[in-house]
Amino acid sequence: MALGFYFAPQSFSAEQYDEAIRRLQAAGVGSPQGRSYHCAFSSGGGLHVFDVWDSRESFETFGETLMPILAELGVDPGEPQVAEVHNIITG
Numbered sequence: 001m002a003l004g005f006y007f008a009p010q011s012f013s014a015e016q017y018d019e020a021i022r023r024l025q026a027a028g029v030g031s032p033q034g035r036s037y038h039c040a041f042s043s044g045g046g047l048h049v050f051d052v053w054d055s056r057e058s059f060e061t062f063g064e065t066l067m068p069i070l071a072e073l074g075v076d077p078g079e080p081q082v083a084e085v086h087n088i089i090t091g
Contacts, residue, residue: 001084001085002036002052002053002054002084002085002088003052003053003054003055003056003059003082003083003084003085004050004051004052004082004083004084004085005049005050005051005052005053005059005080005081005082006048006049006050006080006081006082006083007048007049007050007077007078007080008043008048008078008081009046009047009048009075009076009077009078010046010076010078011046011075011076012046012047012048012049012075012077013046013047014047016073016074016075017040017047019073020066020069020070020073020075023069024065024066024069027065027069029062029065029066032058032061032062033058033061034053034054034055034057034058034059034061034062035051035052035053035054035058035059035062036052036053036054036088037050037051037052037088038050038051039051049077052085052088056082
């Protein structure tokens with residue numbers, strides 16, 4: 001079953017997000033295996049992120065690359081809210 005991961009960091013600027021994406025792409029994980037959906041959106045003066053993953057294991061594997069990048073950029077993503085995805089409608 002797919003899992004949704006919602007991150008609401010205290011402070012995550014568009015510039016930090018864009019740099020994180022550049023570094024993830026350079027590391028070869030811009031479109032990681034297991035992630036089917038990614039959305040970054042403005043909320044409370046910063047960015048929040050919502051992803052859909054096929055499993056916690058896929059997410060944790062991606063985190064091995066993501067977390068050091070975020071730390072270098074001074075971003076603390078906090079703990080995500082995680083929930084089973086019931087349905088996704090596109091288009």
